[in-house]
Amino acid sequence: MKKVLTAGTAVAAAVLLAACGSGQVGGGSGGAVQNNKQLALIPGVQAEPFYISMQCGAEAEAKKLGYTITTQAPQKFDAALQTEKVNALGSNPPAALLIAPTDDTAMLAPIQQVANRGTKIVQVDTSLKDSSIAVSSISSNNTEGGQLAAKTLADLVGTKSGSVLVLDTIAGTSTTAARVQGFSDELKNHPNLKSIGVQFTQNEPEQAAAKVTAALASTPDLIGIFATNLNTGEGAATGLRNAGKIGQVNLVGFDASPSEVDGLRNGEYQALIAQDPAMIGQQGVDQAVAALENKPVTKTLTAPLHSITKTNMDANSQYFYKQQC
Template structure:
């Protein structure tokens, strides 16, 4: 029960109730038709429960406000395919594009061109390094989420000493890079834990599983693993189960997909850091509509996260992601 109380307290303490920066962005870039009722949503990856949950809420909000939402996504979290989809979508001249950029630099030029042509840009989940293009950005506070993951893992490990591994996806992905940074800086405060070099999985569960298997062989003192997103967490859980180390090596995942929730319930994962993708999708549509109408738009918004353990998961089920609408 001690673990339950600590994890729940951590989740509550770092619950970020959608606070914004208070900055107001202009609706800049070309002339936008205020009567344009067409919106586009381009998420990071088709079928991923985080993005499915976002899309479901976005579709519901758009319909409620009398707008049409064209939602598309690449098969994999890849810049090239997303860029192709983006080019096709903007040719239909929506009033706004709501997008989760799969690369924080490469998509800047096409998004700037869309802005110049009067299409409002709203970033959801991920963001460009160039902050001048989008009228609004909505995401979880990923740095704080990484810190919460480290705090949760440290308490799960207790006083044991050993090595810890962080699994990132692809360098240049703003969300997971921030989670990894928060995790690394917070875990350094725990002298009993030795952080191994961060490994990149190319967002493939199989690659994550291979890395964890190799790390177990090279570091028999491994006591903890942090997966910075759904795919890395699922792959890590598979590797630990295959090695018979589930529960011996504490695994903290990020996101609460149906598979991750199942793994938490059966002990393959010890904690999940859950986001609120539905709120991001809903608010993304609201920001896009406001920008189309020429209304003031809050530039930066961060939504809440919470640490979920096996002990408190039934009380936190509202944070579980959807596999379909």
């Protein structure tokens, strides 16, 4: 996915040599950090426009502040694969690590090892259950995002009655779990809509499509689907398309990838709940640099969310995600 800066290793080595003579910025108790202008970003997965947009925001802000940032992303949204990327930082850790933990428990130990070497930790998008390790955590208010999705679906449906399917990604993913909770809580305020429960897709579009196919067969009054992220949304759209149900079942997706935006424009989606990943990346760098330069740091920051429908999408095009910087 992400463009790994080609000069990353060389820059890290050069900065390491420079730091030996110029002192350290923000070195922790371990004292291992010498790369005082080197930041690292480890997002959740490769090639997702959400994380590409986050990377773009982080790179632009790092350059503006005089820092270098390199990005390494796992091929799948998987704790074991992400742990490999964290462990690869090895004995030459960055001054600060921006990371989107792929599991709110399993990623604690590898991130703690990096922090023990003196690296500042900033959580972007997702977070650990124990966030005390991070100097700052930046994300959307995902509970409110789920609530916004349910309100948007209710507006789309009006007075019609029917069942609603929720597609989640992987158990233990903090962001999507909060979206599900917010959606489920808000749905209770709309008695014409009945949840048929949550299905996990392992963040695989093919599994999301299969879950939709099964739900259509078992639930004739299916009137809405809430897909909690990009992959589940794309899979849900495929399932509806294969069944000839496009436009008959309201699909509300989370995120605003190019394919989702195209789907909204052509009627496969009825609404998208867009985040602002570029702002999350930018704020992540800002907080990391503040920690390194002994300036005030904000422990928790939230980025805004936006409900986008076909009627207002052109006015909200600044929130569409990128495929490259």
